[in-house]
Amino acid sequence: MPISFSTYQAISYAWIGLAVCIFFLLLKITAPYGRHSSTKWGPQIANHLGWFFMESPALAVMIYVLLINFSVHSLAIEVMVGLYCLHYFNRSFIFPFRLHTRGKKMPVLIMSSGIFFNLCNTFLLGYYFTHFAANDNSWFRDPRFIAGLIIFITGAWINWKADNVLINLRAPGETGYKLPRGWLFDYVSCPNLLGELIEWAGFAILCWNLPALTFFIWTAANLVPRALSHHKWYRMQFAGYPAERKAVIPYLL
Secondary structure (H helix, E strand, C coil): CCCCHHHHHHHHHHHHHHHHHHHHHHHHCCCCCHHHCCHHHCCEEEHHHHHHHHHHHHHHHHHHHHHHHCCCCCHHHHHHHHHHHHHHHHHHHHHHHHCCCCCCEEEHHHHHHHHHHHHHHHHHHHHHHHHCCCCCHHHHHCHHHHHHHHHHHHHHHHHHHHHHHHHCCCCCCCCCCCCCCCHHHHCECCHHHHHHHHHHHHHHHHHCCHHHHHHHHHHHHHHHHHHHHHHHHHHHHCCCCCCCCECCCCCCC
16 A cells, blocks of 8 residues: 655654754663674674674565566656665675675674664665655756765765775784874774765755655764764774764864
């Protein structure tokens, strides 16, 4: 049974409300993966497999939703979906298997919560694109699309470059942490997370719809507390950590 737009909006606003609650919860409780991983959170899975299983459902579900629901061809909508899929293709099939984190694990609970997060957001986006979106190809000339696309590409580039720097801090087989320096790392502890925030802010602008905005809010609710936790960890682990560095937004946060 199709969902009415009013019902869809109600679900989206409730989901945004949950994101706000999760944001404040994560300010108090550090999500236990990566450098914060802990066996206290139950069974664990290899880090690269955890990332794969956590991120790949977003890609799979978006492709499935589009294949079974697209009845009207719209290149503009397909570009929006393609950008979303590009991010999750990297996160599913490239990023996890580049990590030099042999022996490191993440709790299955964190992986499962990530799967739930990705499925919900992908459903909201996919359902909107296939049932409510009315963007025709004239949208390519809209200033919101042009500006949003530039912002999205800039954010993705920052995210990928920062990931590359962090991955190459370790030689294959190394598991310790090193202090990144140079480029945006001189301004923030987590330029990879800054890039992802910029990326999804651009996506929200170029799509200019409720689910894309909702996705950006959820991204910020997850990444800002994570950046603050990473920043605190860096300052505790490295003596003389640069005082001028912020966590995720240069000069501000």
